[in-house]
Amino acid sequence: HGRTVADPLEGFWENDLLPLLEKDSALQAVTLLRHLQSEQPLAFPDDRIRRTLERRVRQWRALNGPERDIIFRQAPEPGYMAQSDFTHAEELGVTIAGQPFPHLLYHFAMAYSRWEHVGVVLGGESFTALAENLQQALWSLGGVPQNHRTDSLSAAFRNLTADQREDVTKRYNAFVGHYGMDASRNNRGEAHENGAVESQNRHLKTAIKQALILRGSRDFACIEDYRRFIDMLVARRNRQRADAVQAERVHLKPLPQRRTTDFTEIVVPVTRTGGFLVKSIFYSAPSQLIGQRLRVHLYDDRIEAFLGSTLVVSHPRARGRGDGHRVHVINYHHVIHALRRKPQALWSSIYRDSLFPRTEYAEAWKMLQRDLPRRDACRRMVDLLFIAHEQACEAELAHVLAADIDAGHVPDPKALASRLAPRIMALPRDIAVAHPPLDSFDVLLEARA
Known part of the structure; x- marks a missing residue:
């Protein structure tokens, strides 16, 4: 169509704006408008020409702008590529025992069949969370793809030194080497290169939201119940892909004879305070282990400590607090005998509030503190814990x-x-037992014949 009104940019487009765009095509239309308003305030007192300027810039870029990136859609090959990703799940609004439950979902997907595996991750993106859930996915699938693709794993390297990043890289390469997979990563900022799992992230969270609505509640009694809910949902989704999965399994490589390391291992001493430190978190241990050095395996949701090859301590894994105060994970069974010899130590113990196994014990301690002298309150509380332990x-x-x-x-x-x-x-002391004669069994044998 021909122009019906005068061009409001006549004389300004070629002389003032076009040289700027040719110098750097990343300039936005609103930036150019502000430039005009500062240089020509009388000619452009308001934003009336903003839409005209945006159309002019858009047309110039289409004709004279730089080359743009193109997404090349791929035809997936059966058994070739699997993709892994972490996605935030706060939007689901899930609570555990009434408390908010911030967490991630680890999502594994086969590019061809869309078979998927989902794991609930309590910490952030880390090698431990990736290796543990990826290994579980491969054994659930029953085979190994040729290639495993992730994003740049920058979150897993966050706050790590150069040596620690190098160590994580070596461990990841050893992990995929154990399964005979090739490791590939999409370019940073190019999420579409991990598109099979990225698109399924949206569909997965939509399915979870719908299932939560049908369930009638977003609250779960414990984390295990929530994990079971996710597992059942994913199993139903995978059943719809059964034919494609069956066709893909033919092209998968066999699993190795054993699993490989999917945890982080550190060696820690058990101190005189009855425990050990792991990533600034204090975990209790049986007093017999004081002075020993334990090999601790860190998983995403738990820690396991070994003396030699013997598992001696297991705790749910905790994370640090934002206020800088140390977190304590205490199993009262580990300290109750020492505490019974020194009950007054309970009053000012730095991990006293972590000692109580259930909220009822914490409420009992509040009542004892309020109604009894310090000595009697400590003695009674320790006795209550000892009864729970002993009986x-x-x-x-x-x-x-x-x-x-x-x-x-x-x-x-x-x-x-x-x-x-x-x-x-x-x-009863005397019980009479009547022994039937053996020939009575002949009658049963004859009837059977």
Whole structure:
């Protein structure tokens, strides 16, 4: 169509704006407009020509701009490529026991069949989270693809020294070498190069949201229940791809005879304080291990400590707090005997609040602190923990404590122990056992014949 009004940029486009664009084509239309307004305030007092300028810049780029990148769509080959990615899951609104649950989802997908595996990751993107979940995905798939593609793994290298980054790179190369896979990475900032799993991230989270709506609640009693929910959802999605998966498995390489290392290993000493430090987190250990050096395997959701080849300590893995205060993970079974000899140490212990195994014990301690002198409060609380340890009745004692606290009764360990003691049953001393004659079995054999 021909122009029906005068060109508002006549005289300014060729003389003022075009030289700037030719010098650097990244300039935006709004930047050029602000330039005009500063140079010619009377001619351009407002933003009235903004849309005209944007169309002019867009047309110039289409005719004279630099070459642009092109996405080349690929025809996937069966058994050739698998892709891994981490995606944030806060938008799902999942809670555990009523508490917010910030977490990531590890997503593994086969490019050809779209078979997928999903893992719940408690920490951030790390080699441990990648290796542990990738290994689980391969063994669930039942075979090994030719190539495994990830993003640039920059998040896994964050806050690492050059030596640590080199170590992670070597460990990752050793991991994929164990399975006979080629490792490839998409270019930084080019998420479309990992497109098979990137697109499935959106579909996966949409499916999870819909399943949560059908479930009627986004709250789960524990992390294991949430993981089971995710596993069942992914299994249903994979059943819809059964034919493609079956065709792809023919082209997969066989799994090796054994799994490989999918954890980070460090060696730590057990100190006189009854535990050891792992990444600035204090974990308790049995007092017999004081002075020993343990090999600790760090997984995404747990730690396992070995003395030689014997597993001696296992804890859920904790993460540091943002306020700088040290986090303590304490198993009261490890310290209860020493604490019973020194009950007054409970009052000012730096990990006292981490010592209580259930909220009912913490509520009992608050009541004892409030209603009893310090000495008696410490003694009673330690006795309660000892009863739970000695009689293996942690849950039962918690229920009884909750009832007493609701009734306003100060917990009394002796009374509670008597209520929890098993009832003594008198067994008869003489039991007459009648032995049937052996020839009576002949009748059964004859009837069988």
